[in-house]
Amino acid sequence: MQNYLEMIVAVFAAAAIALFVAAVVHRSTRRLGRRSRLMTELTDHAHRPFQVAATVVAIQFAVRFTTTYAVGTPWRRTLLHLLVLAVIASAAWLVAALLVVVEDTALARFRVDVPDNRHARRVRTQVVMLRRLTIAVIVILTLGVMLMTFPSVRGVGAGVLTSAGVVGVVAALAAQSLLGNVFAGLQLAFSDAVRLDDVVVVEGEWGRIEELTLSYVVVQIWDDRRLILPTSYFTSTPFQNWTRTEAAVLGTAEFDVDWAVPVQAMREELRRLVESTELWDGRVCVLQVTDATGGAVRIRALVSAADAGSLWDLRCLVREHLVAWVRDQRPTAMPRVRTELGDARSELPWQWVQPRRPARRPTDGEVPDDARLFGGSDDGDARSEAFVGPDEPVESRR
Structure with a gap:
């Protein structure tokens, strides 16, 4: 009975000493953590596993050295075996916590709350995947070592x-x-x-x-x-x-309107709209006629924004504004279906329209920037080279 009491007292004493040492280490790392990011992460993540691991190791040594009188007895072997399993589990917990601390410290160097965060998001993705993989490997190795005991x-x-x-x-x-x-x-x-x-x-x-x-x-x-x-x-x-x-992307808004639509006026209205909103990033503002079949003209407005969320709102704004502009300012450009009734000889006055003099075609220097997607501006020239190739002759591009 006296030996058992000595073992119990030694176990409590060893646990108390281990907890005291863990508390001292925790206070020291917290004080140093005021100036070090690594120490701050150690204080937050590694304190509890270090406390458990130190306590279990101290208890194991106390039991091992105070039960030498019972060497070979089944209860001592069982107790020490359980303590060994606890030491392995706590050590694995501590190693996993230290790896998490290192990964969090590495992640802290890369900010994702900035506009251009592509590199930071790539590093974050790789570190998160490595964290999960290393934790899975540690768990598997820990179970294997515990089974091998x-x-x-x-x-x-x-x-x-x-x-x-x-x-x-x-x-x-x-x-x-x-x-x-x-x-x-x-x-x-x-x-x-x-x-x-x-x-x-x-x-x-x-x-x-x-x-x-x-x-x-x-x-x-x-x-x-x-x-x-x-x-x-x-x-x-x-x-x-x-x-x-x-993060910057391009988006479109398409309209089916009548052939009577004034394209240049609509283009100028689009330019005034995007210049008056903070959703536009100032890169691309292009309005082009992309189709003219079936009795209607299809017009595509291409705009750019700094991110996908702003682009969505900008596309909706462009649709709402230009629809209202066509309805209020150019009602003749609204889509319609025409039906003509007349004789087969086309001799009625309204069936013959005197052809107008062809309008003067503007030169290359007069083409506005917002009428050309591949050219007309520095951004358009760069896009043209990306899709056509900088070494291709100009004649082949046309």
Whole structure:
């Protein structure tokens, strides 16, 4: 009975000493953390696992050195085995916490709340994927080490290793879909095809990459729905990534109007509109006639914005304003269906219109910038070279 009491007292004393040491270390790191980002992260994330690991190790040493009188007894072996398992688990927790601290410190160097955050989002995506992968590896290794502490498991280990080839093939076939998603997740993280907060169009839905894991991707759709897709979807199916190179994007607003529409006046009205709103980033403002069939003229207004959200609002604003402008200022340009009744000889006065003198065609220098998408401005010339090629002769472009 006296030996048992000594062991209990030693256990409590060792635990108290470990907790005291952990508290001293915690206060020291907190004081140093005022000037160091790393120390601040250590104080927030690593204090609890360090406290548990130190306490378990101290208890193990106390039990081991105060129960030498009971060497070989079953209860001592069982107790020490449980303590060894606790030490392994707490050590794995501490290692995982330290890795999280290092990853958070690395992420703190890259800000995503700035306009041009493409590089920061790429690093954030890779670090988050590595964090989940390392935690999964630590958990698997911890379970393996804990199982290897059982003598029966160690005995079976030799037989398992001899048939590892067959088991590996069977496991790969059984988990083909899961492993495919895992490798697809790693490919997405390091190929820079898609990142967190990228604006994408998948399955006909427009949204933002909200979460990227090893097995699935969560897309936050514009109306706050969530679209859950396997990571292999993004490596096997085409999708649109609006923000892969930069956040600034282009958008269109199309109108079907009558042939009587004054295109140049409508172009000038579009220019006045975009220059009066903060949604436009000042890069592209183009209005062109893209089709003229079926008794109507199709006009496309192309505008640019700094991000996808601003572009959506800008496109809606352009539609609303130009629809109201056509209705109020140019009602004759509203789409209509004409029906003419007359004789087959076309001899009625209203069936013959004297052809007008052709208007003078403006020269290249007189063409306004907002009438040409591929040319007419520095941005248009750069876009023309990107789609045609800088070494191609000018005559072939026409």
